[in-house]
Amino acid sequence: MSKATFAVSMIALGLGCSSAVMADTKVPVVTSFSVLGDLVQQVGGDHVAITNLVKANGDAHVYNPAPLDAKAIASAQLVVMNGLEFEGWMPRLLESSNFKGNKVLAADGIDTIKGHSCSCGGHGHHDDHDHDHDHDHDHDHDHDHDHGHAHGEFDPHSWHSIKNVKVYVKNIEKGLTKVDPANADDYQRNAALYIQKLDKLDVKLHKKIALIPEGKRKVITPHAAFAYMARDYKIDFHAPQGTSTESEASAGDVAKIIKQIRSEGIKAVFVENISDNRLIEQISRETDAKIGGQLYSDALSEPTGPAPTYLKMMEYNVDTIVNALK
Template sequence: MSKLAKLAAAASIMTLGHTAMASAENLNVVASFSIIADFARNVGGDKVDITTLVGPDGDAHVYEPRPADAAAVGAADVVLVNGLQFEGFLQRLVEASGTKAPVVELTKGGEVLKSTEEDHHDGEEARHDHEAEKHKHEEGEEHAHDKSGEHAHEKEEEHAHEGDHGHHHGEFDPHAWHSVHNAEVYVKNIADAFCAADAAGCDTYRANAEAYGAKLEALEKEIEAVVAAIPEDKRTIITSHDAFGYFEHEYGLKFLAPEGVSTESEASAADVAALIRQVREDEASAIFVENITNPRLIEQIASETGIRIGGTLYSDALSGEDGPAATYIDMMRHNVTTIKGAILGS
């Protein structure tokens, strides 16, 4: 029996028990990773029960789903995902689960940037001109999910084999949540999805989304004020993988990284050497590890460039409840204040 078949069989058994235990009143919501779960919690409040597939400090780029995940997806009323091929495991998991729930891509309607993955290490040309390559992500660009749970995928996903985990991202950078404007789109899409699944609770979901949206607007102003305090000639920094393109585009910092937009893409010795040369030419001000990546490569670059590691940034996952980035707002605030502190020494 194939791995996919085993996952499907386990899901069908576990789903029966899960459905029996589920609250009859609350929506059963599955969120693909921790940041989306936090958005969903703010919109749904106590009217939703949320299962998070990739939890705090987890790396969705390399995640392997478990039978319990297939059971949760199979029993869900709504499945919330990022889209833009961020969740390489998604197609296999949805198929194994047999879910009839809508699979809602939260980046739909957001402003998305072209991926830098293929030419990430081409010297000074490594970064795309994000301003020229910003697009609104419309329904159907990547793949569509209809209400019956049937899934129509683009050719590159149709040709994926079970052994190919799909970690190579597509045309667009999937890390759209690092723009607060896009986070507002995620929240709107969640409210729409919850209203479609539970019309009786729609007023509550809309009110929650509006209240949370006000907090996001305040966060945006706070980030802009912190970045404004950093001199423009000191705004080049280094991180582990290329997850901060949206932050760079929106707020005026420049991020260099030895790895592409997926942590699955390992940096070669030539890549690291090219980055070290670029760091010296651009006079990078600080270097950071990420909560989801091995710090070894960043430690090597820090050693060879003489730049002190300025702390940990949270890119693709929140921290645990006791950490500094337990919510999306905490994460964004922590990242920008950590960057400022490392650069300015305060």
């Protein structure tokens, strides 16, 4: 074997070893639910090994952590959660796991909407409640609902706004860079490319929704998960349940929605992938509103389903709404 060939062989071996070592040193990241699992994968790429807790079609509102979850958190370098009190079970899980790593609250710094547990809709027209959320918020804001809040002061379903998810992506990029500075350039590049995809999708979705006159964009869903989509795309959402699937819809709430469907001629009601949909089925039976399809609210679909990624979920939800309202 010539010296040159030998040198090339050694380099090849060396590269083989280094890539094997790199594969073994992926950053262990735990994400609280499937939307965040996808976003971390988009930014982290090959550098991360993700354990996602609340799986596809799972309901993070009522999740009951398993012993394996605590084990995954104990060995994670980074935990990524939504924040805004969405994962009520997470603080206890972090404590019991004795977690000492870094934590990212993905929703830090977004434009929040007031949360409430009543069945009111039309958030698209209440932009005066929005402000930057920075965890030092003043709890004495005036607001037009004095109902108990299912989660906290703010509606936590903030991933239904692409504008907000761009903030999520930057927060994830910062978190990954902090625990793995060696790959900072890759995280920055991945985040920038993904934000371009988000911007492109946003333009596309606005065009699709523009096909429905604003006065006809009225939608009923099981729980109040779509206020951010309502605000961004001027859709009027109403729900018999509040912002948590744990909140019970009263007979009065249901009667009010049935009356509203009849008086406003609302054409479609929707089921959700994570909710008990019997209430919506009852509302559909008692009115002329048809079930317009299933929306993905708090979880992605399984990989073979129609909403396995965040980008696909947003497009699928908008397509489902537009098709039902045409």
